[in-house]
Amino acid sequence: MLRILLCFFTCQAFAQIPTDTWRTHNNYVNLKGVEVVEKKLYAFSDNGFFYFDKTNKQAVKLSKTDGLTETNLTQIRYNPSLKTLLIAYDTGSLDLVEIDSDGLPGDIHNIDFIKNTGTITTSKRINAIEFQDGFAYLASDFGLVVLDVKKSEIKETYQNIGSGGRAISLQQIAFARDSIFVNTPEGILGAKFDATINLQYFGNWHPIIDNQLFKPVQYPQNPLIVAPQEIETDAEGKLWIADGENGLISNWEGTFKAYSPNGTKGIINELLYLDSKIYAKGTVGNVFENNEWQVVPLNLIPTYSKDVIDNYGFRWQIVSNGVRLTDDISKQTRLYTIGRGSGNLPSTSVNTIALDQEGTLWIGTNDGIAAVVPARDIFTRTIDAYTPFNSQGRRILLQESVRKIVVDGGNRKWIGTTNGLNLFVPTVDELVTNYTQSNSPLPVNEITDLSIDKVSGEVFVLTPKGLLSYQADASEPKENLSDIKIFPNPIRPEYQGVMTISGLSNNSTVKITDASGRLIYETRSNGGTASWNLQNSTESRSVSGIYMIFCIAEDGSESFVGKVAVIK
Structure with missing residues (x-):
């Protein structure tokens, strides 16, 4: 049965920076x-x-x-x-x-x-x-x-x-x-x-x-x-x-x-996301919660394993010469290293591993990336890693040192290297965008760590010269459409950014119309978030008024109707 939710001007207020914007956490x-x-x-x-x-x-x-x-x-x-x-x-x-x-x-x-x-x-x-x-x-x-x-x-x-x-x-x-x-x-x-x-x-x-x-x-x-x-x-x-x-x-x-503003303290070496909080570890412990940084003793920061458990319960672990796969129950092991039949990694120097929403394991090395599709019989037959290529036939991130891979709510891959921050489509065969010190607030190109606030979709980026974050247009999807937020709302003349709809279910359809019902914009959500770049829409800037927002779950079982006011 189709369930329809209505929202007017009461669903805009919560602490989150606008989509496609940066902020420093220095x-x-x-x-x-x-x-x-x-x-x-x-x-x-x-x-x-x-x-x-x-x-x-x-x-x-x-x-x-x-x-x-x-x-x-x-x-x-x-x-x-x-x-x-x-x-x-x-x-x-x-x-x-x-x-x-x-x-x-x-x-x-x-x-x-x-x-x-x-x-x-x-x-x-x-x-x-x-x-x-x-x-x-x-x-x-x-x-x-x-x-x-x-x-x-x-x-x-x-x-x-x-x-x-x-x-x-x-x-x-x-x-x-x-x-x-x-x-x-x-x-x-x-x-x-x-x-x-x-x-x-x-x-x-x-x-x-x-x-x-x-x-x-x-x-x-x-x-x-x-x-x-x-x-x-x-x-x-x-x-x-x-x-x-x-x-x-x-x-x-x-x-x-x-009289200083809120920020981090000490030198930061590592980021982690646990229990809806971002932790920054180094000479001092820091935790980001409720939009503020607080100092926390290092011994009170939760410990966590960097090992990855795949959908079959197998353990993937970075070792000195590649990645070790282990079945903790049967104690079977397999080493993924360079060479066909031996794992086919591009390098034995592995810096990061991450499991995406489809169950694929992504491996970042000193010579680009590789991916493994785990299977239940992975210990009894040869399943090598593959390296993604772009449409021009070039290997993705060839000869790049990959420091960290994280997966956002839309299953896209954020990949930090010594040459910048990259966002790829879920299959990692197409680059969505690349951020460097020349086209973004990044102080240097070298990325040392990444972490994502899975609720808001904010990507935290650590460099040797400071910590920043970027509000991406993707977040973890919700099970239903009961907690949708539209921000900013109203959209005032001085605002030149992106309007965001969050709290969506995965791959929801979003349509925006004017008051007469004429379609202005249509998109699908990245995980739980969809956005409308008003800079690319002369229609929304030319006429003040109320715009209708229609959101429909991928299976059509649920929909949402909201409104946003645009003030010229």
Whole structure:
């Protein structure tokens, strides 16, 4: 019997980011620096960057999704006369951010000269920034850089200024009297700051003994101030401290409090999904639940086996020379390794295995992927792995190092490699999309781990330089259509993303019509989720009104009728 469910405007509210969007899950508490920028306080960690707005007491995260060029900051400094915030990254790349009178970021101009130059073969890390006469002076691991802020270009670089013309790392800069001083691992060097002095010549730099230069900072005593890295004073005379353990600390409201946004803590090495929660393990335990990260002791994170149990109850296990198959009852074993008749894997170096919804085992190696279709008689006859090919006859992910494979609610495969994140159709013979640092917020191309929130379909992506997540358009299907959600609803003019229908049964048909019944869009769900890209529909943007959403289960036994409002 066909069962019809009705839903109007009450089914839109639950905590989930829009489909086809990214968000960062970086570290905002192990801070490295802080800067007063008009009415805002900007602070950064190794991979997290944010500002705190005293007006509304909100901490706002900033990332590549906001126009920043990269992720891993090493220093920030603000020039109030030029209304410019200078951001340095560990690659040597520089962002000049225009700042308005309230401290909000505007246009961003990138300078990639240091990053891309081949003349600097050592570390390009920027350690300190000081402004002087409209120029920014940057102390780096390779020397001193002079940046013309107004022209957004590098004016000079002074290298090999150590004793005898040796290369030397510069940690701090100071201007005093008529001279410029730099702090190095070998002591302080000083030179007369004059246009007639060639700072490129090491002989013009002299060892300096001065106890007043680069004195250690004295920090206030407070239980929250555990590992202070930097301190600034705002226009009200209040202290703002970047603490390496507890984040952004200030006495702005009287007593010292913490003002960092929610995020992970410590260095993350591994992800896992258990009991509807995402766990991030490393130097500290983190758990993502109810849209927030919380620290959890490592010994309280659930343990789990990386072995895979197939539909016949056989165990698949990664070993040093391939994958071992075991029948735990009969104790029969078989090794899948390279060579026909021996498993036919593309490589003996296996990094990941995953079982999909059809019972196929997918194997990720240092030379691409392979798949095995298990059978009950797999121990008594030869069943080799096969390698998928695309329509051009090329082996999928040939010579790619596959780090992790996860299966989404639509049985599609998310495959993380050293060259990016890939989404394939269920049969893995067609690439749906590929994400790299050049076309997404990924800080680097290397993917070290993946995990999927099976309820929401959010894909968590771990890289060596930070953790991100992507809201995919697939989730685990529901048994019926009793818990469908439509979001956002209503769709306002400023929203430029994707409308999502979640809570569907597998392969449901979704039709969207206008109020007169004219069909606007039709699709099928990926597992329990379907989406409507409004950017590809001029019809929905041209006319305000109510649109009808009809969802029908694959077997036709159940249907759902909902409404969404589009506001022009």
